[in-house]
Amino acid sequence: MIVIHHLNNSRSQRVLWLLEELGVPYEVRRYERLKTLAAPPELKAVHPLGKSPVLTDGALTLAETGAIVTYIAQTYGGGRFQPREDSADWWRMQHFLHHAEGSAMPPLFMKLVFASIPSQAPALIRPVARALMKGVDAQFLKPRLADLLDYWDTALAATGWFAGPEPTLADVMMSFPLEAAGSRVGFDDRRHLPAFVERIHARPAYRQALQRGGPYAYA
């Protein structure tokens, strides 16, 4: 039986969504974030990085969402949620599988961390910290995030999915960056991004995954 070591309000939610889409039985082991938002130390007993998600399946312990969704699809998916390997869509899927954690999440994570810095600074230097973070946001993060949002909006324009006419692992992986971007940055007038988020949230498998995962601030 697959076990997903799952953290509340986290990118681990998309693994549950995939398992529900594929109808693969699994157990969810829930962990609660600490006040600092860090994962609790118990997760280090599962995997040395102490982050979520982690999948265990028999003797296998696997971290990194991209590796986990690939393992699930290849082992239990029977070809579902993946385009044919000899197609251009296969490589589009590979691109977005890596892009989600490699390029999309880092600036979104920085946005979250930088936004929290002023409130954590000593009261005396809080205005300075706020001004500094505002400058970093305007000069560094804002233009990079705008480029990413434009890129995703264009990628979704043809079919509403990231890699071909049907949902694939690319959409599972990109769901979290889009949900996080919607909450941390907003979509402005890019219309394919909110439509994508609404489309996945309406899927019965997605709703079922929410029931299994517990608190999730992005849906």
Ligand SMILES: N[C@@H](CCC(=O)N[C@@H](CS)C(=O)NCC(=O)O)C(=O)O
């Ligand atoms: N690239 C990793 C990132 C894992 C990760 O950072 N997970 C977050 C959950 S959103 C976490 O465990 N954060 C708690 C912490 O860093 O202590 C993946 O995709 O699995």
